[in-house]
């Protein structure tokens with residue numbers, strides 16, 4: 001096989017892995033948008049907050065240590081224990097459910113019936129609030145996240161491709177694990193929404209609020225539920241991303257890559273989020289590989305957005321989004 | 329909820345037997361001095377009336393009279409500024425629509441509110457949500473129990489489907505159905521909840537004669553076979569006179585008549601309202 005093609009295949013595979021992460025963030029957006037029509041700009045910040053909370057809990061950090069020390073003149077920093085990873089993940093998950101509850105009770109609940117743009121603005125507000133709050137709670141240094149996921153190159157893939165093509169593919173173990181976990185997460189979400197009582201109620205709310213109320217579904221409960229699910233998805237995304245590149249607030253901006261993913265996949269489609277994520281992941285790697293050298297590189301910074309823009313012109317509702325028909 | 333419904337009011341001194349042999353019991357829903365405003369618009373002005381167990385109660389009136397608003401007050405979608413809602417002898421505290429639904433009230437909407445993305449069967453299954461007791465954790469851990477519950481509720485839903493003669497469209501996505509069938513699916517979803525009080529907002533609007541006849545028959549059968557109390561809004565006078573035991577007439581947010589179809593038909597205010605006599 002020609003060498004260029006092999007390179008391209010390797011790049012594609014790596015792109016797929018990066019795409020999984022985009023897809024995970026986009027999935028959080030879609031969950032909330034479907035159920036409540038809210039475009040949650042702060043999803044990326046939820047990812048960071050989840051990851052920070054996980055590390056903080058795991059390492060036994062005292063929350064708000066800096067604040068406490070300033071006010072009381074103390075010098076607390078950590079409790080002096082470490083929490084087992086499994087337990088820390090559960091605590092962080094519970095924290096995300098709590099955040100969902102707070103958001104519903106103190107923000108969304110007061111904005112029911114307001115125009116979508118107001119709700120969107122509220123989520124931008126949440127973004128900035130958490131941008132300040134997260135470091136206040138857990139400090140602003142880059143945190144190292146280690147939940148024991150496999151690191152380094154995957155030897156089986158390297159050896160197999162070496163034997164097959166005479167050229168070994170470099171794939172990160174972490175990426176492979178991330179893809180597998182993401183697949184499991186998506187499968188469980190689909191099972192949940194298709195086969196459980198709450199899943200059915202969730203689909204009902206996503207479809208028609210009035211009708212859902214009339215069959216006895218509490219919208220508030222469902223909103224807390226979807227924000228919790230989005231929080232848990234954010235936690236998973238945060239674990240993957242954090243394991244790769246450490247946890248810091250700027251991670252939230254990387255998560256903005258989910259926006260072009262949504263334009264591509266449509267805001268209301270779970271398969272759309274996944275396929276959109278993969279297309280962008282692969283597309284930007286291949287583009288950088290093929291065209292990057294001609295234009296001086298660093299195309300990843302803008303490729304996704306341009307692709308989404310072109311897409312918007314031809315298919316505004318996205319690949320899988322519902323067709324927009326104006327009601328008259 | 330069915331228990332409450334069968335808590336027969338035979339011993340109630342108010343109960344009576346209709347010409348066609350149905351027993352009408354005491355008051356289940358009592359609306360007292362309801363006033364509802366939207367900004368400057370007064371949609372309902374100090375209206376009182378009641379609905380009795382087992383009856384078919386019609387609400388009629390010209391366009392914009394406030395009929396749908398009244399139904400929305402009963403089902404908790406609108407909160408009246410003044411007045412009280414008494415249900416089963418108790419004053420109802422302010423409630424959200426889903427809580428009202430959980431008390432055994434089911435409804436349909438004037439502008440059909442269905443889950444367009446779901447099949448007919450799934451739509452009707454949502455009517456059973458309140459009967460499903462296993463929680464998320466149990467469903468995850470003990471699949472068998474959840475499955476059994478699902479099957480039991482499926483059976484009830486199949487009965488409703490047979491009753492309303494919509495077997496042939498069970499698997500069809502609701503969005504694709506013609507208007508008349510959508511109305512029927514909406515009724516099916518309401519019936520699946522086995523309500524003790526069923527509220528129908530213009531169940532026959534936009535239907536042809538044959539579809540109207542079917543719908544009338546279903547409404548009568550629901551009332552007769554399950555003893556369900558029904559309040560309905562309808563514009564077709566013939567239908568109203570045939571179906572209902574008692575009629576409330578509204579005009580410009582006010583109640584202008586209340587009584588049996590015959591009484592209402594001969595009420596001068598009602599005749600004026602329908603003939604469009606100028607209001608003073």
Ligand SMILES: Nc1ncnc2c1ncn2[C@@H]1O[C@H](COP(=O)(O)OP(=O)(O)OP(=O)(O)O)[C@@H](O)[C@H]1O
Nearest residue numbers: 366369371389390391392393394395396397398438
């Ligand atoms: N949600 C609302 N917001 C503002 N005004 C409303 C609302 N709902 C109803 N109204 C107003 O209340 C009045 C009564 O409306 P309603 O829908 O109850 O009438 P209706 O008797 O059902 O009429 P129709 O036969 O046309 O269905 C109207 O003036 C209407 O504009």
Ligand SMILES: [Mg+2]
Nearest residue numbers: 395396397438
């Ligand atoms: Mg109406």
